[in-house]
Amino acid sequence: MNFSRFISRVSAARKESPIRETTAIALKNPEILTLAAGWPNPALFPFQSAELKTHDGTVIKFHGKEMEKTLQYTTSKGIPGLLEWVRKLHIKYHSPPLMKLNPGDGGFDVVITSGSQDGLGKVFEMVANSGDNILLDDPCYAGTLAFLRPQGYNLISVATDQHGMRSDSLLKVMQRWKPQDAWDPESDIPKVLYTIPSCGNPTGASATLDRKKEVYKIAQDYDLLIIEDDPYYYLQFDNFIPSYQSIDVDGRVIRSDSMSKVMSSGLRIGWITGAHPFIKRLILHQQTTVIHSTTFGQSAVNALLDQWGMEGFERHIKKVQDFYRSQRDVMIQCMDKHMTDYAEWNVPSGGMFVWMKLKGIEDTTALIKKKALEKKVLLLPGSAFNVEDGKPSSYCRAAYSFASVEVMDEAFRRLAELVQEEWKHKAAESEN
Numbered sequence: 561m562n563f564s565r566f567i568s569r570v571s572a573a574r575k576e577s578p579i580r581e582t583t584a585i586a587l588k589n590p591e592i593l594t595l596a597a598g599w600p601n602p603a604l605f606p607f608q609s610a611e612l613k614t615h616d617g618t619v620i621k622f623h624g625k626e627m628e629k630t631l632q633y634t635t636s637k638g639i640p641g642l643l644e645w646v647r648k649l650h651i652k653y654h655s656p657p658l659m660k661l662n663p664g665d666g667g668f669d670v671v672i673t674s675g676s677q678d679g680l681g682k683v684f685e686m687v688a689n690s691g692d693n694i695l696l697d698d699p700c701y702a703g704t705l706a707f708l709r710p711q712g713y714n715l716i717s718v719a720t721d722q723h724g725m726r727s728d729s730l731l732k733v734m735q736r737w738k739p740q741d742a743w744d745p746e747s748d749i750p751k752v753l754y755t756i757p758s759c760g761n762p763t764g765a766s767a768t769l770d771r772k773k774e775v776y777k778i779a780q781d782y783d784l785l786i787i788e789d790d791p792y793y794y795l796q797f798d799n800f801i802p803s804y805q806s807i808d809v810d811g812r813v814i815r816s817d818s819m820s821k822v823m824s825s826g827l828r829i830g831w832i833t834g835a836h837p838f839i840k841r842l843i844l845h846q847q848t849t850v851i852h853s854t855t856f857g858q859s860a861v862n863a864l865l866d867q868w869g870m871e872g873f874e875r876h877i878k879k880v881q882d883f884y885r886s887q888r889d890v891m892i893q894c895m896d897k898h899m900t901d902y903a904e905w906n907v908p909s910g911g912m913f914v915w916m917k918l919k920g921i922e923d924t925t926a927l928i929k930k931k932a933l934e935k936k937v938l939l940l941p942g943s944a945f946n947v948e949d950g951k952p953s954s955y956c957r958a959a960y961s962f963a964s965v966e967v968m969d970e971a972f973r974r975l976a977e978l979v980q981e982e983w984k985h986k987a988a989e990s991e992n
Contacts, residue, residue: 638672724767759911811835923952
């Protein structure tokens with residue numbers, strides 16, 4: 561695979577930071593007498609120790625030299641222990657074919673980021689120039705759209721259904737070009753495809769393995785790079801559907817993961833994995849922005865995983881899954897009670913969201929952003945997730961992750977009243 565084809569002009573111009581280079585050398589070789597590192601002296605750190613206690617009684621303590629390390633600069637790639645844990649998790653859940661190769665040959669690599677969104681922003685900057693065509697799920701995560709739109713990219717929508725991105729829609733889009741156009745530097749053929757394959761935001765849809773294989777084959781035929789944004793992977797309730805990374809034999813999948821949904825969103829710990837030539841460019845970007853993800857957050861996650869082990873992590877994941885499954889069931893019960901006559905929806909197999917179509921409402925934007933808010937009900941209108949900015953949508957997104965039973969029940973009761981009022985208003989207008 562020609563990795564250089566996917567590197568943007570900005571990313572290609574990035575060089576190794578001499579300061580970050582000396583930091584990495586000093587951390588790997590403590591016997592070196594360094595006068596290069598401009599590290600703050602730990603004697604002046606105001607914090608001497610920290611203790612974290614989990615709900616299951618696990619206690620993590622940082623003190624002395626260990627506390628100093630958690631408060632100090634580290635490498636831009638990430639702390640060694642957490643990097644090793646990421647590898648263990650990917651071996652267990654994805655078994656990437658790239659792991660059979662050495663990094664120098666385009667094999668598997670990883671960088672820790674300040675949450676997955678930080679990493680994704682760096683990925684897009686790495687693989688796309690202003691004016692490039694980028695393929696996306698439609699509807700698409702609003703946070704991704706908010707990042708992409710000001711960059712000057714041409715966003716091309718690919719239709720989705722209850723099984724995620726539709727391969728027939730992707731093929732129809734790509735047939736505007738010929739596969740050989742991928743090798744023409746003057747062609748505007750898309751190079752990048754972005755998708756949330758598991759429990760998608762906003763739709764809650766999960767792509768089947770067959771669907772992923774179809775999409776991946778099209779990516780091979782047209783030499784597309786797949787950005788697999790998968791923060792809800794561990795929130796699949798029944799079975800873990802094999803990831804794009806698990807079927808990637810070319811190195812054309814860049815995968816984004818996060819601890820936000822399974823440990824804590826405030827920790828801001830995520831990671832990007834993929835072929836070494838891509839991860840190397842991301843590390844160079846990391847050196848010039850956040851320098852590295854929070855050392856304390858990385859150390860806390862690493863220490864917890866060390867104490868839990870893989871079995872403890874999986875017990876925690878099961879607890880998370882069971883909780884959100886229960887929340888989903890409650891929301892569906894409330895929707896069945898209040899919304900059956902007013903909306904249509906698919907029951908998600910994981911994640912945090914229900915995507916519903918309000919019957920007889922061409923565009924939910926005003927209804928959700930103004931009228932629902934006046935009744936003290938907060939949802940998101942479907943238009944917020946459309947790839948085409950300003951396009952109307954009859955959908956809205958409801959999140960069941962945080963709300964109580966009482967909140968869900970009353971919110972849908974009020975929403976049903978609003979839809980009914982809209983119908984009456986439309987009927988009165990048509991009579992006039």
